[in-house]
Amino acid sequence: MNFGFSPEQEALRKEVLAFIKENLTPGVIAEVEGEEQEVSAGEESAGRKGLARRGPHLSELYRRIGARGWLGITYPKEYGGQGGDRISQYIVEEEFARVGIRVGLVGSGAPAILAAGTEEQKRDFIPRLISGEYSFALGFTEPHAGADLANLRCRAVRDGDEYVINGQKIYTTAAHVATHIYLMARTNTEVPKHDGISIFIFPMDTAGITVRPLVTIQNNPKAPVGTTYGAARTNEVFFDNVRVPKSALLGGENKGWRVGSTGLNLDRVGASRYLISVRRDEDIVNWLKENRHEGNSLGDDPAIRDKIAEMWIEAQVCRLMTMRSMSIVERGGNFTYEGSAEKVWAPEHGTRITEAITQMLGPYGQLMNGSPRTIEKGIFGHNVLGSFQSGINHGSVQIMRDQVARRGLGLPSQRKAQGARK
Ligand SMILES: Cc1cc2nc3c(=O)[nH]c(=O)nc-3n(C[C@H](O)[C@H](O)[C@H](O)COP(=O)(O)OP(=O)(O)OC[C@H]3O[C@@H](n4cnc5c(N)ncnc54)[C@H](O)[C@@H]3O)c2cc1C
Incomplete structure (x- = not known):
């Protein structure tokens, strides 16, 4: 068993480090810090920000990273990735993460979409998650369903070609800045709890969604940039007769437990x-x-x-x-x-x-x-x-x-x- 990196992988690390040295300018650093502060910000706001929150320096940096083929390395080329291997992804992710630049898709919902999404969902979401145009808030936890997640009560009821969603989520991190939500909801109350859950993916600016800040232990005083879980807020999210098309369903009705657990594990x-x-x-x-x-x-x-x-x-x-x-x-x-x-x-x-x-x-x-x-x-x-x-x-x-x-x-x-x- 060889625990070392291949010469090509070592060369990749050197290339990434040289790139960072050249491109991590004071302008980029200032914008990274601004981005972290926005995620921590205390004011109430709706979603749908995506790329809009990237300043000119960060946008240019991501364009250059993309030009090197370092965004979404392991994702298939037809969905905007590079069709590359995980160790290369790891090396790139590791070096960029050290300087606060996110290039991987960990915690993004993308693995679940690749595994269970329709062709249309893969083509819509994965390239835009890779480029940063889209980002998800993860809507799993509810006030009475955290560790016992399968107990969730947020309801999605089919009405023709739509689902109508009502209920509440809690600790929905980044719901105030994400463009979309990856929501677990109950679609059947007549079957054992794990068998009546579905996942929906839809925009955060859909009518009927309210986001309220929930301050964290880091709120007062605010943590300095670079802190582990330094966000000053997470959120409560309320769904009041939110109508989403049936195309928002990920992985089939009542299949949400399996899709969600596989996705979380891969994430x-x-x-x-x-x-x-x-x-x-x-x-x-x-x-x-x-x-x-x-x-x-x-x-x-x-x-x-x-x-x-x-x-x-x-x-x-x-x-x-x-x-x-x-x-x-x-x-x-x-x-x-x-x-x-x-x-x-x-x-x-x-x-x-x-x-x-x-x-x-x-x-x-x-x-x-x-x-x-x-x-x-x-x-x-x-x-x-x-x-x-x-x-x-x-x-x-x-x-x-x-x-x-x-x-x-x-x-x-x-x-x-x-x-x-x-
Ligand atoms: C910083 C932060 C960010 C978060 N972001 C998100 C997010 O973006 N989206 C989202 O959906 N959720 C998010 N969460 C919620 C998180 O997933 C839940 O807090 C977690 O699942 C625990 O649920 P709970 O808080 O309701 O605790 P409870 O379920 O009430 O559990 C309380 C304690 O008891 C333990 N416990 C419970 N049942 C058992 C058992 N059967 N055996 C042994 N121990 C048990 C738990 O491990 C925990 O320590 C976030 C939480 C935090 C702190």
């Missing part, structure tokens, strides 16, 4: 998810290197060096788990529990490293943005808060552990196991 494959936590290891290593003082450097302390080495090893495990997932998907293998295992390890590593960093830096490392004596605008303290969020969203770590136990280890489901003990 966990990629460099960005693991980098959410591993960037924190890189932050502290870089900070210690940049803050060396003769005879009095934190980086010289054996206890700190020991802890950082321990965390770095965890980070490498995280990276290898991600690469293993990609390799299984690339070979068309049976990808079942691996995404869930990563979704346990990466956020929990994120919590361990961010807490360890604030212990290393002492009390000043825990101060938040805006405090006069804070370190690096408080990013280390804000990252601790964000690390807990990453263990909840996109499937909480407890639910992910259950999936590893059942799908990976073949253990009986929780309910069967409890029944057997009675």
Whole structure:
């Protein structure tokens, strides 16, 4: 088994790094920061922004990235991708993610559309998701249906060639800036709960949708740019007699549970998810290197060096788990529990490293943005808060552990196991 990259892949990484060095201009950085702030913004607003929110520098950067063939590498050419391999995608995604530029489609809904969409949906959505013209808010969670998602009540009732949607979603991140929603709704109440769910994809400016801000723990004070889950808001979304055409249905009526779970699992494959936590290891290593003082450097302390080495090893495990997932998907293998295992390890590593960093830096490392004596605008303290969020969203770590136990280890489901003990 060879864990190394091929000479071509190493050459690709060098090319990407050289490109970033040349093209990551102050204008681009300012626009990336503006984009993050817009996602965090507190005012109420409707969706349908898409490319409109990209400034001239970012638009030009994405045009150049596209010209190199680095957008949507693994997607088929007929849908605007490059028909390329996942390791190349990983290398490109990893290097761009480090500087805050998103080139992958992780968490986008695109894998589900490719797997279950009609030809028309694939041709409409995938090229525009790749280019950034479209973006989705994911409308799964409801006030009484989070971990127990199949309990969802948001209703979609067929009326001729349309569906009429009524109900509420909660924690719908980016609903105020996304162009579209990827919505799970109940289409049949007469069958077991998993069998009566469907997925719909439609524009956020459809009549009858109301988006209300829901502030997060990062709202006051606001987290500095680059924080893990630094968004100051997520949203509640209300659907009041929202009419969508039947062509908005993804993967067939009442097939939503299977389509949604396959999509979510595939959406966990990629460099960005693991980098959410591993960037924190890189932050502290870089900070210690940049803050060396003769005879009095934190980086010289054996206890700190020991802890950082321990965390770095965890980070490498995280990276290898991600690469293993990609390799299984690339070979068309049976990808079942691996995404869930990563979704346990990466956020929990994120919590361990961010807490360890604030212990290393002492009390000043825990101060938040805006405090006069804070370190690096408080990013280390804000990252601790964000690390807990990453263990909840996109499937909480407890639910992910259950999936590893059942799908990976073949253990009986929780309910069967409890029944057997009675
Ligand atoms: C920052 C952030 C962003 C989010 N973005 C989105 C989004 O864009 N779209 C969207 O639809 N949702 C989103 N969510 C919602 C997220 O998916 C839910 O919060 C998550 O599924 C948990 O649901 P809940 O909050 O209702 O907790 P609950 O379901 O009430 O669970 C509470 C706790 O109990 C645990 N638990 C529950 N049942 C079990 C069980 N059977 N076994 C073991 N433990 C259990 C859970 O793991 C959790 O720790 C986001 C959440 C956060 C924090």
